[in-house]
Amino acid sequence: MTSGRARPPLTAWAFLAPYAVAVGLLIVLPALLNLGYAFTDHTGLTRDPQFVGLANVRRMLSDGFLLDSVQASAIHLALAVPLRLLAAVGLGLLLAAPRPGGRWFRVAVYLPTVVPDVALAVIFLWVLNPLYGPLNQLLGLFGHPGFTWLSDPGTARVAVALMLVFPIGEGFLVVLAARRLLDGRLYEAAALEGCGPFGQLRRLTLPMLAPVLLLLAVRDTILTLQVNFVPAYVLTDGRPANATLYLPVYIFDQAFEFSSFAYGALITSVLMVVTAVVITALLLVVRRWRVLR
Amino acid sequence: MGNRGAIRLESLTRSYGRVVALDDVDLEVRAGEMITLVGPSGSGKSTILRLIAGLDRPDQGRIVVDGQDVVRVPPHRRAVAMVFQDYALYPHLTVLGNLLFGLRVRRVRRAEAERRARAAADRLGIADLLDRYPDQTSGGQRQRIALARALLREPTVYLLDEPLASLDAPLRFATRADLLALHRELGTTTIHVTHDQAEAMTLGDRVAVLDRGRVRQIGPPQQVYDEPADTFVAGFLGSPPMNLVPGGGVLGGAAGLILGVRPEDLALDTDGPIEATVEAAEALGSETILLTRCPDGTRLTVRTGPRPGVRPGEGVRLRPDPGRLHRFDAETGRRR
Ligand SMILES: Nc1ncnc2c1ncn2[C@@H]1O[C@H](COP(=O)(O)OP(=O)(O)O)[C@@H](O)[C@H]1O
Ligand SMILES: [Mg+2]
Numbered sequence: 001m002t003s004g005r006a007r008p009p010l011t012a013w014a015f016l017a018p019y020a021v022a023v024g025l026l027i028v029l030p031a032l033l034n035l036g037y038a039f040t041d042h043t044g045l046t047r048d049p050q051f052v053g054l055a056n057v058r059r060m061l062s063d064g065f066l067l068d069s070v071q072a073s074a075i076h077l078a079l080a081v082p083l084r085l086l087a088a089v090g091l092g093l094l095l096a097a098p099r100p101g102g103r104w105f106r107v108a109v110y111l112p113t114v115v116p117d118v119a120l121a122v123i124f125l126w127v128l129n130p131l132y133g134p135l136n137q138l139l140g141l142f143g144h145p146g147f148t149w150l151s152d153p154g155t156a157r158v159a160v161a162l163m164l165v166f167p168i169g170e171g172f173l174v175v176l177a178a179r180r181l182l183d184g185r186l187y188e189a190a191a192l193e194g195c196g197p198f199g200q201l202r203r204l205t206l207p208m209l210a211p212v213l214l215l216l217a218v219r220d221t222i223l224t225l226q227v228n229f230v231p232a233y234v235l236t237d238g239r240p241a242n243a244t245l246y247l248p249v250y251i252f253d254q255a256f257e258f259s260s261f262a263y264g265a266l267i268t269s270v271l272m273v274v275t276a277v278v279i280t281a282l283l284l285v286v287r288r289w290r291v292l293r
Numbered sequence: 294m295g296n297r298g299a300i301r302l303e304s305l306t307r308s309y310g311r312v313v314a315l316d317d318v319d320l321e322v323r324a325g326e327m328i329t330l331v332g333p334s335g336s337g338k339s340t341i342l343r344l345i346a347g348l349d350r351p352d353q354g355r356i357v358v359d360g361q362d363v364v365r366v367p368p369h370r371r372a373v374a375m376v377f378q379d380y381a382l383y384p385h386l387t388v389l390g391n392l393l394f395g396l397r398v399r400r401v402r403r404a405e406a407e408r409r410a411r412a413a414a415d416r417l418g419i420a421d422l423l424d425r426y427p428d429q430t431s432g433g434q435r436q437r438i439a440l441a442r443a444l445l446r447e448p449t450v451y452l453l454d455e456p457l458a459s460l461d462a463p464l465r466f467a468t469r470a471d472l473l474a475l476h477r478e479l480g481t482t483t484i485h486v487t488h489d490q491a492e493a494m495t496l497g498d499r500v501a502v503l504d505r506g507r508v509r510q511i512g513p514p515q516q517v518y519d520e521p522a523d524t525f526v527a528g529f530l531g532s533p534p535m536n537l538v539p540g541g542g543v544l545g546g547a548a549g550l551i552l553g554v555r556p557e558d559l560a561l562d563t564d565g566p567i568e569a570t571v572e573a574a575e576a577l578g579s580e581t582i583l584l585t586r587c588p589d590g591t592r593l594t595v596r597t598g599p600r601p602g603v604r605p606g607e608g609v610r611l612r613p614d615p616g617r618l619h620r621f622d623a624e625t626g627r628r629r
Contacts, residue, residue, distance in 0.1 A: 185381040188348050193395035193446065194369030203394070207385045 044261030092175025113169025153243035298482030332503030565612035
């Protein structure tokens with residue numbers, strides 16, 4: 001018995017092999033190469049990068065743009081992740097119960113997720129247009145003069161977060177499915193004890209969904225820090241005043257536009273560390289709140 | 294105690310789409326009484342409990358508790374506690390958390406709530422489980438947690454939906470006695486639901502037999518057993534069920550009637566009037582069930598003592614107890 005536990009049979013490794021090879025070739029190896037490039041003068045154009053020691057690190061420590069970039073990413077994270085989670089969880093819980101027309105609402109919520117990143121950004125260029133965009137016209141109905149959304153640092157940050165509140169289909173589906181798995185009898189038992197809709201949300205739904213919510217929060221943190229930059233790149237390209245110069249945007253600029261491939265590689269590693277720190281902090285908070293058993 | 298919790302159901306009707314779950318049900322439960330609803334699966338037992346609890350509304354009819362029509366009263370104002378079929382314990386809370394849930398919702402102070410929860414746990418013998426989660430307890434323990442939770446509600450009516458169904462046989466037997474003792478002690482009106490006819494016989498002052506949303510008979514268990522109101526009740530209560538012979542047949546001709554005799558009211562007797570062949574003998578230890586077949590094809594089940602000394606294939610003669618023949622109308626199935 002004990003030997004069977006200690007050493008998985010060879011077949012297990014055989015089944016794992018294709019995945020292991022892919023992970024090795026496509027993730028581990030590039031990551032290691034990336035780390036190596038960080039200490040060279042590689043431009044992305046030449047063939048033989050030279051080792052330059054800590055030159056890139058010294059450059060990083062005096063890089064004002066990088067500070068702006070980290071700040072932009074941090075503010076973006078604090079804005080976009082809660083908004084996206086709130087939207088996904090709120091809509092998922094609202095639309096989980098069967099109701100007339102519910103199917104169409106669910107389709108409507110998922111649909112923006114299917115729209116390609118670039119198309120979403122182009123749509124928002126129109127939505128946010130200060131002269132003829134529908135958002136300012138809507139504000140106009142309430143007597144508000146509207147904003148020059150993309151040319152003011154504060155509103156530009158809000159605008160990008162606002163745009164990213166729409167593609168939340170996956171999180172929405174996960175919440176919807178998880179809510180539907182909860183036993184209806186628990187809610188009846190709670191109703192018998194005098195627990196109303198808000199009490200049920202607070203005492204039953206949210207605690208029972210806690211593992212799912214945590215998963216979504218971690219996933220969305222990674223997504224927001226690293227992946228969701230395409231629409232932002234199209235919408236604002238880091239402007240104005242570096243307010244939306246999120247780390248991935250800055251990395252892209254350095255690596256592929258300013259021919260500082262090696263420097264881009266170094267910041268990529270920094271982004272990794274930042275992501276790891278944020279997620280660790282998240283998990284520590286959760287542990288403290290005891291929302292998981 | 295015992296003067297509250299009288300329930301009267303008046304022509305209660307509830308349909309789900311085309312399924313008629315309850316069809317014009319009248320039922321009166323006296324204050325302090327323990328009544329058992331019994332019937333096959335899908336006969337509407339849970340629906341009755343859900344209507345009384347207020348988790349569902351009737352299409353028609355009234356639910357009168359202590360003289361007040363409660364159909365429009367929300368569940369938490371009805372002073373009923375329900376133990377659900379699979380207990381419905383909150384999986385994310387410890388046993389203590391489960392017991393505290395309702396008290397906290399009702400804003401009982403933490404210390405006081407905890408004192409009461411511990412007292413209820415003591416009473417049901419689950420005091421050492423308080424820190425566990427429901428999935429770390431056994432079926433019998435879960436049932437007690439659910440009961441303790443109901444107890445803390447301090448209701449005037451307990452609704453128990455098949456509380457013993459998921460326990461194994463020996464435990465069910467012991468828990469049956471515990472339930473009865475608890476009811477005697479509390480003296481609170483209790484409606485207990487089961488599909489098990491043995492439970493129906495042993496638990497409760499009266500039993501109501503349901504079939505397809507209708508109440509077929511209400512009365513003390515022994516009386517319902519001795520004088521079933523129709524062929525459904527006759528066939529449902531008692532194991533093995535009553536022998537029913539259309540037209541009387543071997544039990545004595547009776548045009549337009551169905552004659553019935555319980556297996557224990559057929560005796561092996563060498564001078565008996567009924568001739569039959571033993572097809573199978575089920576020795577249950579304390580008794581033996583003989584499955585016999587008469588020359589005209591009628592099958593009769595006979596309950597005899599242990600080791601009756603007959604084997605499959607042998608001929609026997611049977612004597613029915615003439616005072617224990619049941620007569621039912623062949624058309625309506627009603628007792629005559
Ligand atoms: N919410 C519901 N929706 C549709 N049909 C239901 C619902 N609740 C009960 N029924 C139907 O009503 C009938 C009685 O159900 P129930 O009271 O649960 O039976 P029992 O508890 O005696 O097994 C069944 O045919 C069941 O399918
Ligand atoms: Mg049921």
